[in-house]
Amino acid sequence: MVDNQWVEHSYPPVFVVAPIGEGQRVVAGVPGSDPQVLLSLLRCLAEPLVLLFVLHTPRDDSQAGRYWSPRLSREEVEDFIYDFKPFLCGDSRFDLWVHSPEQQATVVWDRHNLIYAYGPLDEYASALRALGFSHGEPQLPVPHTHYYHPQLDDLGRQLLDRFDWEHAPLRPEDEQ
Numbered sequence: 001m002v003d004n005q006w007v008e009h010s011y012p013p014v015f016v017v018a019p020i021g022e023g024q025r026v027v028a029g030v031p032g033s034d035p036q037v038l039l040s041l042l043r044c045l046a047e048p049l050v051l052l053f054v055l056h057t058p059r060d061d062s063q064a065g066r067y068w069s070p071r072l073s074r075e076e077v078e079d080f081i082y083d084f085k086p087f088l089c090g091d092s093r094f095d096l097w098v099h100s101p102e103q104q105a106t107v108v109w110d111r112h113n114l115i116y117a118y119g120p121l122d123e124y125a126s127a128l129r130a131l132g133f134s135h136g137e138p139q140l141p142v143p144h145t146h147y148y149h150p151q152l153d154d155l156g157r158q159l160l161d162r163f164d165w166e167h168a169p170l171r172p173e174d175e176q
Contacts (some may be wrong), residue, residue, distance in 0.1 A: 002150075004075070005173060010139075011028075011029020011030060011031050011110020011113065011138045012029065012031065012136065013031050013128075013132050013133040013134065013136055014028070014029060014133060014134055014135065014136030015027060015028035015029075015115075015125070015128045015133050015134075015135070015136070015138070015139065016028075016135065016136065016137045016138075017074075017121055017125065023118075024121060025116055025117060025118050025121070026115070026116070026117040026121055026124045026128070027114060027115070027116055027117075027137070027138060028114070028117070029112065029113065029114060029115075029131060029138030030113045030115060030116040032065070032111065033088075033113055034084075034089070035081050035085055035088060035092065036131065037115060037128075037131065038096075038107060038109050038115065039078060039081060039083065039108045040127040040130070040131055041115065041117055041124055041127055041128075042077060042078075042098045042107055042126070043105075043122075043139040044105075044120050044124055044127055045074075045098065045099075045100035045103060045105055045107065045119070046072055046100045046102040046103045046105075046117070046125040047074050047100070047102075048071035048072060048073060048100075048101070048102075049071070049072050049074060049076075049077050049098055049099065049100055049147065050068060050069055050071055050072065050098075050099045050100075050101060051066055051067075051069035051071070051072065051077065051080065051096065051097065051098060051099075051163075052066060052067070052071075052096070052097035052099065053066075053067040053069070053070075053094060053095075053096055053097075053159070053160075053165070054066050054067075054094055054095065054096075054097070054174050055067065055093065055094050055160075056093065056095070056111070056174050056175055057092075057093035057094075057150060058093065058115060058169060059093060059153055060117075060153050060156075060157065061118060062156065062157060062160055063167065064169075064170055065167050065168055065169050065170055066072070066167070066168045066169070066171070066174065067160065067165035067166070067167055068165060068166040068168070069163045070080070070163060070164060071101075077098060080162065083162075084155060084158075084159050085163075086155060087155040087156055087159060088109075090158070091155070092111040092112075092113075092130065093111070094111065095109065095110045095111055095174070096108070096109045097109075101121070103118075103119050103120065104119065105118060105120060106118045106119065107119075107124075112140055113145075114140070118128065118141065122140035122147070131156060134161055138147070150152060
């Protein structure tokens with residue numbers, strides 16, 4: 001909210017290695033909703049990869065829930081991100097997780113345009129620095145709102161048709 005008007009928020013290119021439980025994770029903002037941030041981090045993950053698409057706010061007859069993809073190559077995940085870039089970059093009805101079962105490593109791009117990365121922290125930090133990121137903690141604007149673009153509904157349906165997803169209900173922490 002700027003001067004009583006909602007404006008699109010864009011994070012500066014900053015990240016931090018933050019404690020979580022007994023471990024650590026990388027937390028980064030995604031400047032301008034640029035999918036290159038996610039693409040750079042997923043290159044730190046060992047194949048095969050699995051996507052978890054968490055649809056927490058369906059706008060049509062799509063079913064809310066957790067959608068697990070089959071095992072995918074890095075190229076298949078990159079193609080998915082490029083093919084659905086307008087939806088992934090322009091809407092906040094979902095969170096997208098990329099998981100490497102081999103490494104037990106995960107990169108999450110959430111509805112707030114934040115990245116949470118678990119696993120090879122040094123590799124993630126190097127990838128972010130190569131993109132021009134520096135140390136700093138991304139700050140979620142308060143107050144904020146989420147926008148769901150009606151013109152992206154069809155692309156969202158196409159996304160759900162892309163794979164033979166395994167569907168599960170939302171968990172309490174998934175819901176807005």
